[in-house]
Each structure stands twice: as C-alpha cells, then as structure tokens.
Amino acid sequence: MKPLKIPTFQPRLKVLNREQALAIHAAALEIIEKIGFKMEHRDAREMLTAAGCSVVSSDWLKMPAYLVEDALTSAPGQIVLYDQRGNKTIPLINGNPFYGTGSDATFTLDVETGQRRRVVLKDVANFARLVDGLENIAFVMSMGNPEDVPVEDIYIHVFAEMVRNTNKPIVFIADSGRDIARIYKIACRVAGGEEELRNKPFLLNYSEAISPLRFPLNVMDKLIFCAQKGVPICLPSGSNAGGGAPVTLAGALALGIAENLVGLVVHQLAGKGSPFLFGPNVSVLDMKSTVVSYGCPEWSLTQAALADMRDEIYGLPIWAYAGASDAKVMDAQAGADAMFSIISSMLSRCNLIHDVGFLEYGSTSSLEMVVMANELIAMSRFFTEGIPVNEETLALEAIERVAVGEPGSIFLMDDHTFEHFMQAQFLPALLDRSRYDSWQEAGSTDLYQRCNAEAKRILAEHQVEAKTDEVLMGIERIVQGG
Amino acid sequence: MSDLKALIEAVIKGDIKSATVETQKALDSGNNAQDILDKGLLVAMDEVGAMFSSGQLFVPQMLRSAKTMQECIKVLEPFFQEGGAISKGKVIIGTVKGDLHDIGKNLVSMMMEGSGFRMFDLGVDVSPERFVQKTQEIEPDIVAMSALLSTTMPSMRQTIEALEQAGIREKVKVMIGGAPVTEKYAREIQADCYAPDAGSAVTKAKGLLDIL
Numbered sequence: 001m002k003p004l005k006i007p008t009f010q011p012r013l014k015v016l017n018r019e020q021a022l023a024i025h026a027a028a029l030e031i032i033e034k035i036g037f038k039m040e041h042r043d044a045r046e047m048l049t050a051a052g053c054s055v056v057s058s059d060w061l062k063m064p065a066y067l068v069e070d071a072l073t074s075a076p077g078q079i080v081l082y083d084q085r086g087n088k089t090i091p092l093i094n095g096n097p098f099y100g101t102g103s104d105a106t107f108t109l110d111v112e113t114g115q116r117r118r119v120v121l122k123d124v125a126n127f128a129r130l131v132d133g134l135e136n137i138a139f140v141m142s143m144g145n146p147e148d149v150p151v152e153d154i155y156i157h158v159f160a161e162m163v164r165n166t167n168k169p170i171v172f173i174a175d176s177g178r179d180i181a182r183i184y185k186i187a188c189r190v191a192g193g194e195e196e197l198r199n200k201p202f203l204l205n206y207s208e209a210i211s212p213l214r215f216p217l218n219v220m221d222k223l224i225f226c227a228q229k230g231v232p233i234c235l236p237s238g239s240n241a242g243g244g245a246p247v248t249l250a251g252a253l254a255l256g257i258a259e260n261l262v263g264l265v266v267h268q269l270a271g272k273g274s275p276f277l278f279g280p281n282v283s284v285l286d287m288k289s290t291v292v293s294y295g296c297p298e299w300s301l302t303q304a305a306l307a308d309m310r311d312e313i314y315g316l317p318i319w320a321y322a323g324a325s326d327a328k329v330m331d332a333q334a335g336a337d338a339m340f341s342i343i344s345s346m347l348s349r350c351n352l353i354h355d356v357g358f359l360e361y362g363s364t365s366s367l368e369m370v371v372m373a374n375e376l377i378a379m380s381r382f383f384t385e386g387i388p389v390n391e392e393t394l395a396l397e398a399i400e401r402v403a404v405g406e407p408g409s410i411f412l413m414d415d416h417t418f419e420h421f422m423q424a425q426f427l428p429a430l431l432d433r434s435r436y437d438s439w440q441e442a443g444s445t446d447l448y449q450r451c452n453a454e455a456k457r458i459l460a461e462h463q464v465e466a467k468t469d470e471v472l473m474g475i476e477r478i479v480q481g482g
Numbered sequence: 483m484s485d486l487k488a489l490i491e492a493v494i495k496g497d498i499k500s501a502t503v504e505t506q507k508a509l510d511s512g513n514n515a516q517d518i519l520d521k522g523l524l525v526a527m528d529e530v531g532a533m534f535s536s537g538q539l540f541v542p543q544m545l546r547s548a549k550t551m552q553e554c555i556k557v558l559e560p561f562f563q564e565g566g567a568i569s570k571g572k573v574i575i576g577t578v579k580g581d582l583h584d585i586g587k588n589l590v591s592m593m594m595e596g597s598g599f600r601m602f603d604l605g606v607d608v609s610p611e612r613f614v615q616k617t618q619e620i621e622p623d624i625v626a627m628s629a630l631l632s633t634t635m636p637s638m639r640q641t642i643e644a645l646e647q648a649g650i651r652e653k654v655k656v657m658i659g660g661a662p663v664t665e666k667y668a669r670e671i672q673a674d675c676y677a678p679d680a681g682s683a684v685t686k687a688k689g690l691l692d693i694l
Contacts, residue, residue, distance in 0.1 A: 104632065106662050118664070145632040145662065154632060175633045216582050242542075243585050287540040290589060290679060363661070 010386040012095070013347035015301060016308040020250075024305075025313050027254035028261060029065045036062040037213040037262050041220035047269045068261045071268040077315045079232050079275040081139070081169040082200040084190055085465070090138055090169055092277070092317035095307070095349025099322060099342070099377050100139035101127055102355035103173050103206065107364040108144055109330070111455055116328075116364055119144030123365070124158045126459055127357070128165035130367055133462030136377040139169040141206070141354060143365040153479075159183045160479045163190055164472065167465055170203045171354060177221030180205065182478055184229060189474045190467065198230040204277065204352070206319075209237040209259045211244025211280075215266075223263060227271030234277035234319040234352070235263035240292050241302075243285035253302055256280025257309070264316075277352055278316035279306050286326075291361040294324040295337030304348030320350030323373035324358035330368050330448045334359060338373055343380040368451035371458075375430050382426040392420070430454060486513070486522035489554070493526035494533070496546030498553050505554040515561035523551045524598055531597065535681065541589075548596025569600035571623035571691045574616050576608035578637035583630035586660060589680045590626065597684045599624075610637065610644035617650055623691055626683070627673075629660040638663075639671040655690040659683060 016024075039045050039061050053061045081090035090098045107116045108123050127143040142158035149157040155174050162170050163186060174180035184197075191197035207222045209215050219235075226233040239245035239256030246252055260280050267276050282302035283292050293299065303320040310318050322345040325337035338356075345353050355362065356377075357370035387393075398416035402409045411417050430450050432439060443449075467475075489508060492501035508518045530547045533539045573594060577587045584606045595601045602620050604612060608627075617625055625645070629635050638658050645651040655674040658667075668676035675690055677683035 104662075106632075106664065118666070151633060151636055175631075210582050214582060218580075247542075285585075287542060288537065290541055290586070 006389045008386045008388045010384055011347055012349060013304055013344065014308055015304040015348065016312075018312055021305075021309045021312040024250060024254050024257065025309065027251070028258040029068060031213070031255060031258035032063040032068070032262055033065055034062070035213070036060050037215060037259070039215045039220070039262075039266075040217045041215065041224075044215070044220045044224065044266050044270075048266065051265075051269055063262060063265065067265045071261070071265045072314060072316070074268050074272050075264060075276045075316055076273060077317075079204075079277060079317050080201075081204060081232065082202050083169055084163070084167040084202045084467075086191075086196075086200050088200075090352070092351045095311075095351070097346045097350055097353055098138035099353045099356050099373070100137060100169075100171060101131060101141045101143050101357050101370060102321075102324065102362060102365070103141040103143065103171070105144045105358065105363055105365040107360070109359065109364060109366040109368070111367050111452065111459075114452075116360075118147045119365070120148045121146040121157060121161055124161045125165045126367065127365065127370070128162045128168075129462060129464055130370055130455060130458055132166035132168055132464045133458040134370065134374040136374045136381070137168075137356060137370060139171055139204075139352070139354075140166050141171045142173065143357065153179065155179050156182050156186075156479055160186055160475050163187075163475060164467070165464055171206050171352070172203055173206055174222055176218035177225055180222050180225050184225070184231065185478050186475050187231075189471055189478065194229070201230070201232055201275075204232040204234065206354075207233060207235050209235055209263060211237045211239040211259060212255055213259060213262075215262065220266065223267055224270040227267045227274045227276075230271065230274050232275040232277060233267070234279065235260060235267075236279055236281040236319055238292065239280045239282055241282065241284045241298060242287065243290075243292060245282070247284075249282065249298060249302055249305075252282045253280070253305060256282050257306075276316065277319050278310065278314055279303070279318035279320065281319075281321065282306075283321075291326070293326055294321070294355065294358055294361045295326040295333070295340070297340065300341045300344040300348075303350050304344060307348045307350050317351040320345050320353040321355040322346075322350075322353045323356035323369070323376065324362060325369070326359075326361045328360050328364070330359065330366055330372065330451070334369060335372065335376075335447065338369065339376050339380075342373060342376045343383065346377075346380045346384050367455040367459075368448055371451040371454045372430065372447060375428065379426055379428070379431075393424070486518065486525075489518070489522045490526040490529070493523060493547055493550050493554065494530055496543060496550050498546075498550045501550045501554050502557055505557045509558070509561060515558040516563065518558055519555070523554055527551055527596055527598070531681075531684065544596070545592055548592055551596060570598040570688070570693050572600045572602065572620060573624040573626055573687065574602040574604060574613070574620055574622045575626040575628070576604035576613065577606040577628045577630075578634050578641065579607055579609045580637060581629050581631050581634035582606045583628075586630065586680070587628035590628065590659065590677075590683045593680045593684050594626075594687060597688075599684075599687065610641040613641045614644045614648045614650070617645060617654060618648065622654060624655045624657055624687055626657040626659075626687075628658070629663060632662045635660075635662060635667065638667075638673070642671055642673060657683065657687060657690070 053063045078093040083089045131137045131140045237259040241252040245255045283299035322341035323338045325334040327333040356373045489504035534544045658673045659677045665676045675686045677686045
C-alpha cells in the first residue's frame with residue numbers, strides 16, 4: 001500500500017475567536033431589535049411590517065432576530081459569477097478570493113503625462129481593457145465617473161463602456177430604480193435574454209445604505225429590483241470607524257453588520273433565494289484629514305474579522321477591498337498600502353475584493369496601480385498556496401545526485417530543477433531582481449515606470465474579443481434611451 | 483479684571499468643566515462677556531485651529547474644544563449686550579436634494595460654529611426651493627452646500643440658479659464641497675468658493691467675508 005499523501009497546509013489568517021464573533025453578531029442583532037433603523041421605502045416597510053417588524057414612528061422600524069435567521073437560511077451560501085461569454089470564472093465558494101477594480105473615482109493619473117486629471121469615458125474603456133488583459137484581476141468596475149457624459153445617465157454610460165471593452169464579470173453601480181432597469185436591459189442583451197442572465201449572471205450590483213442605520217428610497221429600489229431579477233448584489237454601508245460608526249472597530253463592525261442584515265432581510269423578502277453578497281465596508285475616518293482611509297490596517301483587520309464571522313455564523317460570501325492606497329502618486333507608500341491589504345485579504349480568505357488600483361483614498365485611479373497589484377496578487381497567491389511536501393518536492397534523489405554524484409554536479413543543471421522550477425518558484429515579471437549593471441543598462445527604471453510601460457503595452461496589444469455588431473447596436477439603442 | 487489664560491488653556495484642552503468654571507470666574511471678577519468671548523474663547527479657538535493645521539491636534543480634540551467653547555458661551559449668553567457680536571457671520575448649510583449623507587456637512591458645520599460662525603443647519607436632501615426660502619428668511623452671509631454623490635451634484639447648480647431667479651444670489655456667497663466636487667465644478671456653476679475639507683471651509687468662509 002502507498003503511503004497517504006501529505007496534505008498541504010495553506011496559510012490562513014484568523015483574527016477573531018468564536019466568542020468574539022458571536023458577541024459582535026449579538027450586538028448587531030441588538031441594534032436592529034432595540035435601536036431600529038430608518039426605512040424610507042414604503043414597499044420595503046410594508047414587507048417588513050407584514051413579516052414581523054414593528055413600527056416605532058413613521059419610517060423608523062425595529063426588527064425581530066428571527067427574520068435575520070430566516071434570511072440567512074434562504075440566501076444562497078455560494079454565488080457564482082460568469083464572464084460575458086458564459087464561462088464560470090468567479091465561484092464565490094468558501095474562501096475563494098477574487099480581485100477587481102473600484103468605482104466612482106473623480107480623477108485618474110493620466111497614463112501619458114502622469115498628471116492627475118478628471119476622468120473621461122475613455123478612461124473607463126482603458127481600465128476595462130487593461131483588466132481584460134490581466135490574469136489576476138478577475139472583475140471590472142468603472143474606476144471613475146466621467147465628466148464627458150450626462151450625469152443623470154452616468155452609470156448607464158459607464159456600464160455600456162465596460163461591456164464594450166471587456167468580457168470579464170462586471171460589478172456595477174446604479175443611481176436608482178430608473179437607471180438600473182436600463183443597465184439590466186443592456187446586460188440581458190449581452191447574455192442573450194433574461195433567463196440566460198439569471199442562469200449565468202456576469203454582473204453584481206454594488207449599492208450602499210448610509211450609516212448609521214439609514215436606508216434611502218433609491219437604494220431600496222435597487223435592492224428590490226436585484227432581488228426580483230436574481231441579479232447578485234452587495235449592500236455595504238460605510239460604517240467607517242469614527243465616521244458613520246463608532247471609533248472602536250468592534251462597534252463599527254456590529255453596526256455595519258446590523259445594516260447588512262436589515263438589507264439581507266428586505267432582499268430575501270423581495271426575492272427569496274436570490275444571491276446576496278455579505279459585508280459592510282469598515283475602514284476608518286482619518287482623525288486628521290477626515291478622509292476614509294484606503295490604506296489603513298484597520299480595514300484589512302475588519303474584513304478579516306468578517307471572513308471569520310462568515311465561517312462561524314453567516315455562511316455567505318463576503319465583499320472586501322484591497323490593492324489601494326491613500327498615497328497621491330504610486331510611490332513606496334502606495335506599494336506598502338496595496339500589498340498589506342492584498343496579502344491580508346487573501347490570507348483571511350475574503351471573497352469578492354474590489355478597489356484594486358486606487359490612489360488618494362479612492363479619489364484617483366491609476367492604471368499603473370492595477371498593473372502592480374496584478375503582480376502583488378500573484379505573489380500573495382504563491383505564498384497562500386503553501387509548501388507542498390512529497391517525494392518529488394523533498395527531492396532526496398536530486399540531493400543525492402548533486403552531493404555524491406559526478407564531480408561538478410550542481411542543482412541548476414539537474415533535471416529536477418528543470419522540471420520543477422516554474423512551479424517551485426515565484427517568477428516575477430515587474431518586480432526587479434536584475435543585477436545592478438543590467439538594471440542600469442535597461443534604463444534604471446523604478447516600478448512605477450515599469451508598470452506604466454506594461455499598462456501602455458497591454459492597451460496597445462491586448463485584443464478584447466468583440467461583441468457582435470447586432471449586440472453592440474442593441475446596447476447603443478438602450479444607452480440612447482431606447 | 484483677571485487675565486484669561488486659564489480659560490484659554492481649558493478650552494484648548496477641551497476641559498469643559500474647568501472652562502465653564504473659568505468663564506464664571508472671569509465674569510465674577512468684572513470682565514465683560516464680549517471681552518471673555520473675543521479675548522478668551524475665540525483666541526483659544528484660533529490657537530486650536532493653528533494647532534490642528536500644523537498636525538498637533540486630531541479632529542476629535544478640536545471638536546471637543548469647539549464643544550467646550552459652546553458650553554462657555556451658554557454661561558456668557560445672559561450677559562451679552564444687545565446686538566453683541568457673537569458671530570462672524572450667518573451661514574446656512576445643507577446636503578443637497580437627493581443626497582442623504584451628512585457626516586461631512588455636519589463636520590463643516592461644527593468647525594465653522596467653533597470658529598465663531600452662526601450656523602443654520604438645514605439637514606439633508608435640501609431642495610433648491612428650501613435653500614431659497616431659508617435664505618430669504620434667515621438672510622445669511624453664506625449658503626453652503628454639500629454632496630457626496632456625483633449624481634446629486636447637479637442640484638448645486640440648480641440651487642444657485644434658484645437663488646438667481648429669486649433675485650437673492652448677489653446677497654449671499656455660495657460655498658460648495660463634498661467628495662466628487664472640484665474647484666473646476668465650482669467655477670462652472672459659479673459658486674463663490676470650493677472647500678476640499680472642513681478645515682479649509684473655515685478658512686475660505688473667513689476669506690469670503692473678509693474676516694482675518
């Protein structure tokens with residue numbers, strides 16, 4: 001009989017014990033049972049009161065905990081996103097991490113000049129095409145609100161632009177029930193129909209409640225729309241410590257989770273079994289600048305906590321962030337901030353991880369940051385795979401060949417090295433390990449310059465498989481109001 | 483007359499209890515309310531503002547100082563002369579129509595109040611009509627608007643147009659701010675000023691009204 005295989009330990013970061021997870025969950029339930037929440041949507045209020053919520057005054061409701069239990073039971077524990085050609089590319093199951101870009105930035109770093117300027121629609125296209133050509137970036141978001149399209153239809157325009165420039169899954173923003181219906185029409189056109197889209201969704205809506213405990217009308221319109229159509233959605237509130245939420249992380253988590261649970265209950269009442277991606281955004285409000293930090297250790301810590309709570313309690317895949325920075329240019333801080341959140345989100349097994357490529361606390365997008373993150377994700381992935389231990393990797397035969405074999409034997413020449421080095425080592429593409437002289441000969445570039453060149457190369461060379469003219473014309477008609 | 487050093491220190495520290503005691507002491511020893519405000523509380527707040535700008539204080543500490551000053555003003559209030567200048571100017575502030583975000587707006591409001599402005603907070607989801615109506619009613623020096631969402635920014639332009647149509651645009655200065663708002667946008671819609679954060683909102687508001 002052969003000996004049993006030695007399983008590979010894949011490093012996994014835990015930041016909460018069970019008692020902590022349960023205590024935060026209990027606090028979240030206490031918030032919605034005892035403090036309540038402001039629900040401005042009449043239909044949502046009616047659904048909630050019919051299900052057992054009590055009305056405190058006009059639009060202020062309280063929710064019994066059993067509604068949460070019901071919703072957690074009916075919401076699917078796995079969400080699968082497909083690409084736009086119907087391939088299963090993002091199975092959000094267990095601790096599978098997938099990285100993607102962000103949305104709604106006002107500025108971008110111009111790839112030619114390096115200058116910060118307002119976002120235009122062409123930038124949305126460039127980010128989508130770049131992501132299409134990057135192996136480790138699994139989904140796209142718009143990365144910006146362009147100034148050259150009418151603001152009332154801004155999310156329709158950016159969605160159409162993403163569809164034209166990538167086939168990867170899309171996480172999209174909408175303003176209200178009005179534009180989300182048109183975005184949905186575009187998505188159906190791409191997928192080939194409503195039923196096809198429901199079966200193989202390539203999109204997920206990102207909407208936000210407002211901390212503390214406010215659920216605006218337009219946001220609930222979108223939530224109910226998605227629940228009814230089976231479009232996956234996440235509903236993080238900005239329960240940032242010291243901003244929308246208490247300054248202490250436990251309280252901020254409890255509040256954000258409470259808000260998510262209310263959203264989940266409305267969602268499951270409107271569309272039982274529809275997919276809901278769990279989790280608030282819990283960063284910090286910086287106590288000097290009052291910006292919401294995109295590079296702080298706290299956000300990485302709270303989403304790691306959320307992953308633990310997913311495993312202990314909720315059983316729903318979670319929303320997260322990584323690969324962003326508060327730095328204004330892609331400097332050493334940007335690299336440090338980005339890597340901190342990328343490796344920790346992977347080690348803690350967050351699921352759908354957005355905001356890759358942001359600078360300036362999410363106000364500026366950078367193609368170079370996305371390119372850098374692509375490599376940092378690969379690096380983190382290598383680390384997270386762990387160390388396979390077996391006869392092949394222990395390599396005793398190779399050791400023997402080199403140690404006591406023919407004189408002059410070296411590992412570099414051994415067949416074992418040739419056969420294994422591609423898997424056994426992380427082979428960087430942009431991180432520089434060249435000898436000083438060759439680095440100098442190649443132009444003494446820093447990582448920003450190399451990422452800039454790589455971004456330009458991909459934009460020039462990468463071919464996105466185009467949609468048919470018929471689909472593209474159909475999309476254009478919808479964008480133009482048809 | 484006593485000097486106000488202990489009061490100034492207590493306000494800078496955000497020690498509400500000591501500050502109100504010192505305010506009472508200053509009154510008891512013959513200082514008039516206006517002097518206590520001008521040479522005590524506002525001097526302290528200027529110092530707090532300077533310390534914040536140079537990175538020596540954090541926002542919660544500055545807001546505690548502002549709260550401390552407000553508590554001291556409550557002690558002084560009965561003693562102000564008719565028409566006593568307790569205000570650098572009147573400001574109405576609100577988050578524009580369709581937008582329910584208020585953290586930034588509240589922070590601006592508190593910081594401006596802390597520096598001596600008289601604030602009238604209209605809350606969130608404030609329509610152009612309501613801004614106009616309140617401007618007519620309160621006759622402020624400044625109308626301040628906030629928006630967090632790109633999609634609600636057009637309401638800033640509509641509010642400025644509504645002020646024009648009501649014939650009161652020239653009577654007020656208009657300030658705007660919020661995450662998606664830019665200097666360029668402020669120029670486009672002919673706002674008088676754009677402030678990127680709460681600290682600069684105070685400085686810029688003073689600039690608009692020619693207050694040092």
